[in-house]
Amino acid sequence: MASERYIVVTENASATTDVKERAVDLGADIDKTLIGTVDGFAGEMTAAQADELEALPGVEYVEPDALITLEAPGSAVRTYAGCTANSLGRVDDSSTGSMAIGFPVNWFGTEYTSLYVNNNGGVALNDRAAGFSDYAGIDLATTTRPLILPLFTDMDTRNPASSTVTYGQVTTLDGQPDVDAFCVNWVNVGEYNATAPKFSAQLVIEDKGSGNVDLEFNYNTVGTPTSTTNGRFVVGYANPNNRADSWIHVTSANATAPYVDGGASALNANLDAGATVEGRFVRQIRPGAAPTASPTPSPTPTPTSISSCTDAVPAGTYGCAPWGLDRLDTRTRTYDQRFTPAGPGSGVVAYIVDTGVRSDHTEFTGRMGASQYDAVDGDTLPQDCHGHGTHVAGTVAGANYGVARQATVVGVRVLNCSGSGYTSDVVEGLNWIAANHAANYPGRRGVANMSLGGGATKSIDDAVEGVIVAGIPVVVAAGNDNANSANYSPARVPAAITVAASDINDTRAWFSNFGSLIDTFAPGVDVLSASIASTTATATYSGTSMAAPHVAGAAAVYLGLNPTATTAAVSEAMASSATTDVITDPAGSVNRLLYARSFSTYTPPPGGGSSGGGGSSGGGSSSGGSSGGGSSGGGGSLQEITEVRPAFGPISGGNTVAIIGYGFTGASSVTIGGRPAAFKVVNDATVEVTMPAAAAAGSADVAVNLSAARGRAFAPGGYVYRVEAPAATPAPSTAPVSASDSSPSSATSSTAQAPTSVRFKANSASIPSAVRTQLRTLASSVENTRVTGVVRTFAQTGSGTAATTLARQRARNIVAYLRTLGVEGTISTRVTRTAAAAQRDRVVVSLSPVS
Missing domain, CATH: 3.40.50.200 (Peptidase S8/S53 domain)
Structure with a gap:
């Protein structure tokens, strides 16, 4: 009879000794003794031997010594250090410059040594056709470029919850040094317009010598693409010189549903797997013939290293x-x-x-x-x-x-x-x-x-x-x-x-x-x-x-x-x-x-706005008033706000802030800029507040309202609402901003960085929030470098002069809106006519930092 592993649990250590001796006599191979909260031993034995031992005095139970495994689903995405060496930053529709692969790639008879990385889920081998920042309209059956597309769709990394697209050379694979690969991560990234993360995909190009490579497509999470400017996947690669060499698994005409399951097995229904890990698929590129010389690549810029977070944070944050x-x-x-x-x-x-x-x-x-x-x-x-x-x-x-x-x-x-x-x-x-x-x-x-x-x-x-x-x-x-x-x-x-x-x-x-x-x-x-x-x-x-x-x-x-x-x-x-x-x-x-900021019961926002305190509906003036407990609104030494931490945040609200001081026990409400806020009293010295949204950037008074007799603790201008980009739902503009098209613009810097191109997308709405979001992104980038964005406006039916007048009005509105975002440097706009027949005008927006 075949032996298997069993664990024998006894009543105590003494019983373990006796029962183990009997197990050895029966021919069991014991290799582990257990002493502690669970006493017993484990080893190889037959089922009959296990049954006999279980019947002995002092034995509580016998069960298989089963194999225990990790409770993590298979992660197809590799974790090589080089995959995160460089970053495209928080962008929409961007391309690196020409990046060195680190080894030659014989792409069906043409040799390439560099490529362009597109934040939209693909790369282009450097065919001297400049960057690759397309977000839609790619057909692998007709493209003239050597494209490799693990998950081409309209990706967007401007949401703070999203990771950035990262890339780099890899020299150690699966623990083996002295190997070469190039890796690109589209991991934990969102979709246009600055959505929360919904895709995790990766490309690893592994050098197999003599120009031969393996393409490894790795997928952890693939959500359903819903972007109005794309909303489809393209998966595969192209050889424009011989279409028979191209591999097209998913085209933009395919329905997305068969390729989405939300997990590591995404896209695996028809992919031929060259690896045993779920969600990992390998395509071998073995052209055989010696390659011809590749086009002379564009100069390779210094990659943009991932920036570290340098903003100061309060103690404890x-x-x-x-x-x-x-x-x-x-x-x-x-x-x-x-x-x-x-x-x-x-x-x-x-x-x-x-x-x-x-x-x-x-x-x-x-x-x-x-x-x-x-x-x-x-x-x-x-x-x-x-x-x-x-x-x-x-x-x-x-x-x-x-x-x-x-x-x-x-x-x-x-x-x-x-x-x-x-x-x-x-x-x-x-x-x-x-x-x-x-x-x-x-x-x-x-x-x-x-x-x-x-x-x-x-x-x-x-x-x-x-x-x-x-x-x-x-x-x-x-x-x-x-x-x-x-x-x-x-x-x-x-x-x-x-x-x-x-x-x-x-x-x-x-x-x-x-x-x-x-x-x-x-x-x-x-x-x-x-x-x-x-x-x-x-x-x-x-x-x-x-x-x-x-x-x-x-x-x-x-x-x-x-x-x-x-x-x-x-x-x-x-x-x-x-x-x-x-x-x-x-x-x-x-x-x-799970909530780890404090360990007490959460209090929902009270009814009645700011009543019960010294606010405008609580019987006193909004700054304290006669029923606010004193001219300073704080009730003297009974309660006081000494710190608001952090003291700033987004105008959209929703973030949690700690109000520090004393005398907060019994607080009836909290108001920020006169607006009621959800709160909880952690203890007498701390109140946690979920910040309400603000109508505009600027300072806001902070009040912890107690009883009418006690008044309130008050910090005038104690919190500052900031405009932070990107924002999924920015505050509406008071002036119309034109819809925009997919005209590229560039972002440059005085320091050597991987160049990127930024696109605005078309939107049929007359005052699209997407454009405001893109302008906010431009505004957030102007601090250290000059940036330029292009907005195409579609004129109303009428003469060319009327169309140009409308475009100029929109340009003025853009300037006004950028000023509300805090842009203090130079803002210039230029209106140019693209085609008389189309009655279309372009507004070129250039922002420069304060000199």
Whole structure:
């Protein structure tokens, strides 16, 4: 009879010794002994031997020592460092200049050594036809250019929640050095007009020698294209010199539905896969004949490096926050690339029960725990040779990508380099935590994250409960099978905090498990964190594996603030502070989304506007008045605002601001510029406010209104509304702005950068918000460089003079609108006639910074 792995759980350590001796006598091969919250052993034995052991005194149960795997869906997008070396910036319809590939490409008989990257999901080999910034109208069957299009559609990265298009040369593939490739990421990018992210695609061109290359098309997420200027995909590549060599998988005439499923398998229905990873497809280019000389390429400019976030942020707030962190400190889906947690998680130990942690990664410098454990190799050096654990640890407590940035990180390796391990390995790791935490980290609280799982396994469930009984809350991933989490371990453990995944739009991730055992949702799609590729590398993963560590980090923050809290109190804090009823399609799960800015119940905006305080409808003047508690509106020493943090934000509102001071207990309402705002009193010294929208940029008075007798705390001009670009729904202009067409314009700089071209698109509306958005983008770019935009206006029926008069009026309106956006430098416009028959005029808008 064939042997299989079993785990035998006994009543205590003494029983383990006796039963193990009997197992050896029966011929079982025992290789692991378990001592701790779960006592027993594991090894190879037949089913008959397992049955006999289960009948012995002192044996609680016997079950298969099942294989446990990571709870992350396959991520086809590669995480090579070179893929993010350079950026196109936040643009719409842009092209790089000629970029060196790093090796020759024999493109069906013509050799190329450089290419152009288009932010719209494709590249053009450098055929000397200048940049490639098209956003529609591409037909691979007729194009005259050598195009490679992994996912050509009308992409747009101007939304702050979107990543930028990045690209670069790669010299290490799958851990193998001294290889060559060129990589382009269209990962976590939006669609025109500055939508939230909906696409994650990638192109890797790998050198195979002698001009031969492999084209790797990788897809993580492909949403349905809906842009009115495109709304279709083109996928494939073209050889204009011999159409028979072209490969056309999707044309703009195809319906999009068959190519969209929202997940890693997007576009895989008919693609011939050359790899085993779902969502990854390989096309081999092997022309055979020696190539002819390629056209002389255009000069290669210096690539534009990704800019760092340099704006100052208040203490306790972190800039450059990935979307997942950005979502945790606001009640509304307002992304400002900042993260303000309730605290740093100081003094708390974060156990990462996973594939290990790359301890020398800069995300964890100075914060790796002195005592760690490796249940796979049986030592105390849990180094990560897979990458999953390092990514998870980065989200829990990374210096740049973590929730609890001062927590101590402890790796507990229970999965091997392939991301799998046995039930007994997981149990051993959990036993080690429960048995050694108090001795290894005396007086300190801990939290454990388990982004792994499998079928229902009692021994893992028991081990998790043992860790919780030891005073360490355990956060677990719900699983990625789009199924009920009640059928999976450890997700089914009631005392654990079970986490489902949501995306950037607050929708349950397509893969996420669900059900009555879910405790909360957290960001789990396209999550940026640490990678093992180098000491500074990053990677973007998706899965409930990525959602759980957000909650584990929040639990660490809570324990840092409340070190005597019980494990039940931690779970309750995550639930009571969560944002409710914002998740689309919770599928029977509790509708909660993790909130980490504070841990108290959210108070909805009160009725009655600003009544009850010293505002205009509260019986006093808007600046304090006789019933406002004093001429300063603050009621003397009873209450006072000492700080508003941050003190500025977008006119669209929706961001969360902390009002700091004292005397806030009992606040009845908060007004910003006289407008009522949703708020909650964190404590006597802090009120958190969801900022209302403003009609225009400028300063606004801040008031925390108390009782009529006490008055209010008042900060005149304490908050500044700013115009920030891009904005999906900008404030309406008071003057008409013309519709625009697809005429290119250029953005230049005094420094050497990859040139880009910017297009305005046609819009039939007489005063299109899209044009205002594009003007806002121009305005935001003028600070350090001169920029130019072209607007084509379509004149009314009539004479050419009438058309020109209309265009000039629109030009004046454009100038007036740009001034409202704060442009202080030179604004010039020029009207030119493009074609008399078409009665079409162009307004060229040039902006220069203040000299």
